[in-house]
Amino acid sequence: MSAQHDDTTTASGAAGGFFSAGGALDRFFRISERGSTLAREIRGGFATFFAMSYIVVLNPLIIGAAMDSTGLFLGGGTEPNLPAVAAATSLVSGVLTILMGVIGNFPMAVSSSLGLSAFLTYGIVVLPGMTWADAMGLVVIEGIILLILVLTGFRAAIFNAVPAQLKTAISVGIGLFIALIGMMNAGFLSKGDGAALELGTGGFLFGWPVLIFLVALLALFVMWSARVRGAILYSILGATALALIVEAVVGVGSKTGADGEITNPYGWGLTVPTLNQEWLQLPDLSLLGSFNLLGSWQHIGVVSAALAVFTLLLANFFDLLGTMVAISKEGDIADADGEIPNSRRIMVADAIGAIGGGMGSMSSNSGFIESTVGVGEGARTGLANVMAGLMFLLTIIAAPLAAVIPTEAAAPTLVLVGFLMMQQVLRIDWTDVEIAIPAFMTVVLMPFSYSITNGIGAGFISYVVIKLLRGKARDVHPLMIVTAVLFVVYFVSGPIQNAL
Secondary structure (H helix, E strand, O other), X not given: OHHHHHHHHHHHOOOOOOOOOOOXXXXXXXXXXXXOOHHHHHHHHHHHHHHHOOHHHHHHHHHHOOOOOOOOOOOOOOOOOHHHHHHHHHHHXXXXXXXXXXXXXXXXXXXEOHHHHHHHHHHHOOOOOOOHHHHHHHHHHHHHHHHHHXXXXXXXXXXXXXXXXXXXXXXXXXXXXXXXXXXXXXOOEEOOOOOOOEEOEOOEOOOHHHHHHHHHHHHHHHHHHXXXXXXXXXXXHHHHHHHHHHHHXXXXXXXXXXXXXXXXXXXXXXXXXXXXXXOOOOOOOOOOXXXXXXXXXHHOOHHHHHHHHHHHHHHHHHHHHHHHHHHHHHOOOOOOOOOOOOHHHHHHHHHHHHHHHHHOOOOOEEEOOOHHHHHHOOXXXXXXXXXXXXXXXXXXXXXHHHHHOOHHHHHHHHHHHHHHHHHHHHHOOOOOHHHHHHHHHHHHHHHHXXXXXXXXXXXXXXXXXXXXXXXOXXXXXXXXXXXXXXXXXXXXXXXXXXXX
């Protein structure tokens, strides 16, 4: 209690009643009601931003560096315009993250979904006749459908139809998934030649980036064990400072060359930490509004376009479900019945994120699982989102700010959060095989298939099949059956679309 009191008084002492406990800001975001403080929300917002700031660099490399079927890049040019993609990513992410905080009052930052960005890049715009503008039009349509499903109550109904222990399994699976992401982003694990994954490079740990990851990881573990308030944020900032020093002295360099091929296996994975760059740049926002709402229906046909929308819809639909569950459980935000406060508003904001992402040419935007890093730092309300969103907006004119933080510095936080979410596995009754098997399929498929949606689908299908074939149909909510069938269609939609 004393630590919480210190946070509150420190943050509000010089700021006046608006920022104080019981003040207007506190009442609007219900900060004290959720057991948080202004200082924790600010720290949580910064931690979330630092953990996911890589999206400003990575999203342009996915959607900005690939040609559509007509040979043009995002925006219609003959050359990639990565600065424009980065600026639009920052703007859209910032606005939508703040919107989520204000509307949903939920500590879940919003940005371009990497999975859906990759799907658009490698599965949609390569279809004969498709353009980037057409693909973004599909994203807008998907978002509109999502919004309709929320307003009609269908999306919330499906969320409430999922058994509580299966929701827990979703959270645990996501924990393993983001821990895997952290280890791979840092180069601690990598794709080997003869195996799916291997330790480091060639089965060995070597190189400055991996060393910095390990030092930051162990330091974070020690600080967390000692209950150091701000441990996550300190680890990110400390590792970044160390990385800047190492790069300045040793000159490690990037892992990949200009063509994207690995030329330095022991280099920095995504961003090279350096202060030697142009900090203030005029933003190029030319990509905003570059979408064609109905172009895809003309170019690839109604059936193929409908299948693409369905795939986007289902992935976005259940990615949000998993992320909401993970954040609410990590922050103990849900009530005694497992209900998440303002869930309808959260879903509305998420649907607007999909629409805004398409209109901004940034792919579908949705909740980021890295938000659990901010929750681990103490964030419990949408105020943390406001802070993270403001940081995103800052990167519009100071894009190099995000590029200073190497993924190796942020990756340890993902591993720690994965550990924290894994602890919830005790809430699953592993002696009841009818729920234990679906829970197991959910947990293992997320990291094994590198997809939250695949894990949820496997769990839903196995749960429904086991219950129905054992004559316990009354135990299964009808919406679970409908959803399981939709997942079956989802898992075979790729071959069907290719055949058509």
